[in-house]
Amino acid sequence: MLVESLITLASKKVAEYLTKGYYEGLDMILNETMSDQLFSHSIIWKSSYLSSIFAKESGLKFNLTTVAHNIRMSPKDYECLQFHAIRSIRIGCDDFKDFQEYRIENGDEESRIDIIRILDTCLNESSCEHLRRLELFYPERLSDDWMEIVGKLLPNLQSLICRLPKEESFRRVCMSFPNLIHLDIGFTYNGNLNAIRHLKNLQILVLEGSVFDSHEGLEGLFELQNLRVIEAPYTHGFIENLLNFDRPLMNLRFLVCFSSDITEEELRRVVEISPSLEQIDVFETSCELTDFSEIPVKVVNLGTIESTMRTLRLYSQIHYDYMDTCCDRISFFLENETKCQGFKEEKFLELMMEVFDVDDTEESFIRCLKQFYEYSFPDQSMTNIIKNIDSNTPLDASKKALLAKRKWAAQVVLSHFPEEVEEE
Known part of the structure; x- marks a missing residue:
């Protein structure tokens, strides 16, 4: 608590200096290895200040590794990341759409954004080599082969977060990033995940807001021996169709079904056939108030005082x-x-x-x-x-x-x- 309080206070002071446009003297507030957490707390000013903060010339001794903030950035802001050893980045493809040098013209078709140019702007050679996490917003603005391109440029990527509503896009991602440990795709309305069998190292899968009309597209999940976590909030039909196989995901430990259509009967069946399951989240579902204290896993819901405390913490x-x-x-x-x-x-x-x-x-x-x-x-x-x-x-x-x-x-x-x- 004390450390968090100090971080918050320091962040407020940093923000105050930056809002006023003061960049000299901030080293008195920050230590030489400015933490990503402190930087994250201090992102409360307008984007026009970002370039001065990121840039080496500012005199600030930031050593950023993570840039994953939900703020609009300009190409100039991204360019200043060249001075840092970035290991995790969030890129909004929309941030580049108004700049001609980042466009790829396709004749009569809508122009696309050049992902090679974007990555060259954001990341130095070392960052490309060692980047672990990439979050892409509006990847539909990129060329259709962006997956293969990014897969070659970022050989050690382990975590990918982006929306892939088309089955073909999902298949190409699975083929292009074989080393992924964490994949967050969300809103996969076609519900066909069979290409996921190519991700042999996958441990965490996030399927937020996806719709599954058939069990046939889920068979590939059973080939993932390292899969430990499935997050399926706001999904429809996922658990019902998964149970259609009547076989376990042998090493699954955590299952998140927040605000999904899972039923009490389905929950009990999942627990029954899942030997490694440790916790299941059914907060804001039809079984939110059900007492599951007799089952051998932790439940996140409001059924008992213990499960409610668990839910509050989360x-x-x-x-x-x-x-x-x-x-x-x-x-x-x-x-x-x-x-x-x-x-x-x-x-x-x-x-x-x-x-x-x-x-x-x-x-x-x-x-x-x-x-x-x-x-x-x-x-x-x-x-x-x-x-x-x-x-x-x-x-x-x-x-x-x-x-x-x-x-x-x-x-x-x-x-x-x-x-x-x-x-x-």
Whole structure:
């Protein structure tokens, strides 16, 4: 928590300097190996400042390896990445569409963007050789053979993220990047993944928003002996058609079905035939509230207080509504004491400290902490709980740590629900 706070504070200071156009003297704030995380936190200014930040001439001692920010960049911004050892990059092909030198004219057809020129602009020779992760936005603006071209220019690429709605595009990607460990394709409406059998090293597959009308296009998945993770959020028909084979993905450990059409029956069948499965995510599905505590894998949903805490940890940083939902659900369990089987106080307090946001605390979060004290210490005021903690000094280090967490939680509740001071 302390390190994160320092990063945030430093980032705000960096952003303040950059917004005002001050580039000299920033070395006093940044160390010589400026972290990618700190740089990411400080991306809150206009794109017009980026070139000065990226450039070696700016005097800043950035040693960037990751440029994967959701901001529009100009070719000049990309060009300055030549000064860095880039290992992960996010390229928006749209960023180049208005520049004639990046266009490939196709007669009467719409012009395409030259991927060779883009990569030459962004990456030096060493970065091309050692790039591990590439995220491409709007790859449809590239020539039809961009997969083969990029596969040759980036020989050690391990992670590829791009949208491939056409079956032929997907097939060519699988043929051109045989060393991929992570593939995120999304929105594969044709649902034919059989070409994936060429990716023998694949460990993580992401299929967000894809539609599967038949099981015939999924057979190739069973040839991937290294496949450990499948993320299939917002999908339709994936689990139903996968189960049509009635055979396991032998080494699958994590399955994400967030907001998909998976059913309770399908979930239980997946668990039954998957010997290595450790966790399955069914948050925001029809079985979101089902208690699966009897099955031998971890479930991410709101079925029990334990699974709800698991869900809160995963989704609290994505959307505030998810924090509201999870905290309200935990409060429900604490209010109905018979539903608190498996509740562990210290794990709960550690989680609440982990997701606590000083600047933007949700009311549901505070209500949840308050309900915890009503459950664990009925008829006791926060003030008295803190006094009792302060007067109790156990020698056991683990008990001291637990009391410190209790005190923190009580102080947070007290700051939002002040109590009248009792006269001595």
